[in-house]
Amino acid sequence: MRKLDYERAFDVLEDCDRAASLPDFKEQMVASLGTRFGLRHVSFFAGATFHNVFGDHAPLTEGNTEKMLPEYQERWSRYDVFSTPAACRQLVSSGVSSLSELSKVGALPASANAYVRHFLQATWGMETAAAMRLELPGGHTALVGMFDGCADKLGPSELSTLRMVSRQLSAISRGLPVTRSRAALAGLSDRQREVVRLLADGLSNAQIAETLSLAEDSVKKYVSRILSLTGCQSRMELALLARSRA
Structure with a gap:
């Protein structure tokens, strides 16, 4: 060649x-x-x-x-x-x-x-x-x-x-994620992944805050940021995405 x-x-x-x-x-x-x-x-x-x-x-x-x-x-x-x-x-x-x-x-x-x-x-x-x-x-x-x-x-x-x-x-x-949302999910920080895991388990923002020793407002900001990064339109969509990846 x-x-x-x-x-x-x-x-x-x-x-x-x-x-x-x-x-x-x-x-x-x-x-x-x-x-x-x-x-x-x-x-x-x-x-x-x-x-x-x-x-x-x-x-x-x-x-x-x-x-x-x-x-x-x-x-x-x-x-x-x-x-x-x-x-x-x-x-x-x-x-x-x-x-x-x-x-x-x-x-x-x-x-x-x-x-x-x-x-x-x-x-x-x-x-x-x-x-x-x-x-x-x-x-x-x-x-x-x-x-x-x-x-x-x-x-x-x-x-x-x-x-x-x-x-x-x-x-x-x-080896690639099949959607851009899954790729974004894989690129989250450790703390963001913890929030996603608890959200997928059905916990509310208040319960996530208590579990991770965070202020509830901080959890709201985490969830909003994660939704933006993954392109998900709701907590339910994010939870389904996280569960499908598990």
């Missing part, structure tokens, strides 16, 4: 390693592919299993993938070229599959060929298409779609680089 390829790999990992939560990871992953590989048309689909990924109703989209989404969901998701057995084998074994590689393996199924010819190429002018499979928290799966109008946008070197980082990216994403 070239020096540029290693630099790209390290840059992508550094970009994504800054994520505090899974939503942050998705955004930073898509942005990094644009910055490091010049890919402007990127999507991030997620699902409980590999085959559920293609039915994601609210994927993250960038560039023309946002405009492509309604027709894709209505007509083409079941025929996606990256849901074919050949693509699945590549994605499971190496983390990345590309249209150029699939075309060399053998003829595509008629439905997948129609998806490529009529949807990707004729309608949207996408000559490059590739996907990266990532592992998410709870055993879920993500598929990052990468598209471009230039046929050689992702050559052998670029695909090798993406394969090199796919496993490390999965290691990063698997």
Whole structure:
């Protein structure tokens, strides 16, 4: 691999390693592919299993993938070229599959060929298409779609680089809180976590104050600050969040 390829790999990992939560990871992953590989048309689909990924109703989209989404969901998701057995084998074994590689393996199924010819190429002018499979928290799966109008946008070197980082990216994403609220909860101070624990146990502000030897006004300030940090709208929502994390 070239020096540029290693630099790209390290840059992508550094970009994504800054994520505090899974939503942050998705955004930073898509942005990094644009910055490091010049890919402007990127999507991030997620699902409980590999085959559920293609039915994601609210994927993250960038560039023309946002405009492509309604027709894709209505007509083409079941025929996606990256849901074919050949693509699945590549994605499971190496983390990345590309249209150029699939075309060399053998003829595509008629439905997948129609998806490529009529949807990707004729309608949207996408000559490059590739996907990266990532592992998410709870055993879920993500598929990052990468598209471009230039046929050689992702050559052998670029695909090798993406394969090199796919496993490390999965290691990063698997350990992230699934929401920004959970990430914020994990970042609370020890005293703030004590307040949350007691609140989740059903204690009132007065009871929390007595337990922690604090003034009740101080507890009110703690609770208000914690609600602000986590984005929770009520004590009940905060308690449910804390219990779901336990």
